[in-house]
Amino acid sequence: MPYWKALVWFLTITSVFMSASYTMLVPFLPMYLIDELGVAQSDVNIWSGLIFSISFLISAIMAPIWGALSDKKSHKAMAVRAAACLAISYVWGGFVQTPWELFAMRSFQGFSAGLWPACLAIMTSTAPREKMGWCLGLMQGGSTAGGVFGPLIGGVLAEVFGMRASFYFAGAALGLIALGLIVFIKGGEQKKVVKTVEKKKSGGSMKLLKVPVIQRMLFAAAVVQLAVMLVQPVLPLYIAELQGSMDNIVMVSGIVFSVVGISGVFAAPMWGRLGTNIGYRWALYVALLGGGIFGVVQAIPGEITPFVIWRFVGGIFFAGIFPAINALFAENTLPSERGRIYGLSYAAQQIGSVAGPILGGLMATYWSNSVVVMAHGFVMILLVIMLYLKRPKNQDPGSGETINVESDSAEETKTA
DSSP: HHHHHHHHHHHHHHHHHHHHHHTTGGGHHHHHHHHOOOOTTTTTHHHHHHHHHHHHHHHHHHHHHHHHHHSSSSSHHHHHHHHHHHHHHHHHHHOOSHHHHHHHHHHHHTTTTHHHHHHHHHHHHSSSGGGGHHHHHHHHHHHHHHHEEEEEEHHHHHHHOHHHHHHHHHHHHHHHHHHHHOOOOOGGGGGOOOOHHHHHHHOOHHHHSSSSHHHHHHHHHHHHHHHHHHSSSTHHHHHHHHHHHHHHHHHHHHHHHHHHHHHHHHHHHHHHHHHHOOOHHHHHHHHHHHHHHHHHHHTSSSSSSHHHHHHHHHHHHHTTHHHHHHHHHHSSSSSSHHHHHHHHHHHHHHHHHHHHHHHHHHHHHOOOOOOOHHHHHHHHHHHHHHHHTOOSSSSSSSBBSSSOOHHHHHHHHHHH
């Protein structure tokens, strides 16, 4: 088996563990605050907001810094650093005794950010261009699968062993990831050939931010994440409205949350192939438009069953968004810039993660939960309209964008 093919399967499994470790804990943090740390129920919303947001804020600052360091040093070293630090943070979370200690743990977790961007940098620096979409789609599917199964695993562990066991389990999973990265990833994967063209073209994060396609994709990543998080605070209450009661709301909400992930697990690799065939830019347009339309449609039914069905269909389209964005980043940057660009992308998404719940909560307060759910779809429709109107005039037919630096680099290598 070629190394790149073995690598994509390893990083996909890593994505499953990484995502599951996060989602098996985060949904239960409010209960952890009440049951284990003694926070009064009247204060839990304030503490939850602080503890959720601090990690997003710090990681938004640190992700570009870690990305730049990974380009200068090693993508592998940065991935191992992030996995090891996250393992420490999860184990630390199992020992905390006060909400302030949990706040400190989440702060350290934000400081440790960078595992997913480093994995993307490793994969895009190794995979053949014609297999890039498939590889990124498979990794995205793994991340989505982890997001589906994480809450289930966390719930079972909390029920059988107590909530602190979930933190220890997540720490062990990240420790295994760190060990696997050390053993499996080849060192210096982004430095196979030192090219003169890369030295001339590479100019740091500020230069990347001046590239039009990079600007558009960073904006798209932030807006899509905002749309995702927009509906998070109101979805359980909206589900309760649809079913007419609060009975079994936790279980029902879990099912409704998971249907998007289930459809995404199967659809993500398909989107990768589609992007390779028609261009990642057009694949992104289709995915955004479909996700936006069904995001609006799901707010129309007044019953729970059609709402779940339309969410499932919308998840098929949503699964294609981030693989296309990540592939466009890879198509329009040099391998020596991948750490920086995926760090910037992660930071943009974290900004959306902070702004989305705040905006969704305000909209629900002044309008209604159904308006927020519908706005989730309208945001993506407006985004695809803006991206289409701002599309490049001269496209590379393979990537759907204006340049193809990997082809330039390959040509330079042949010349050398």
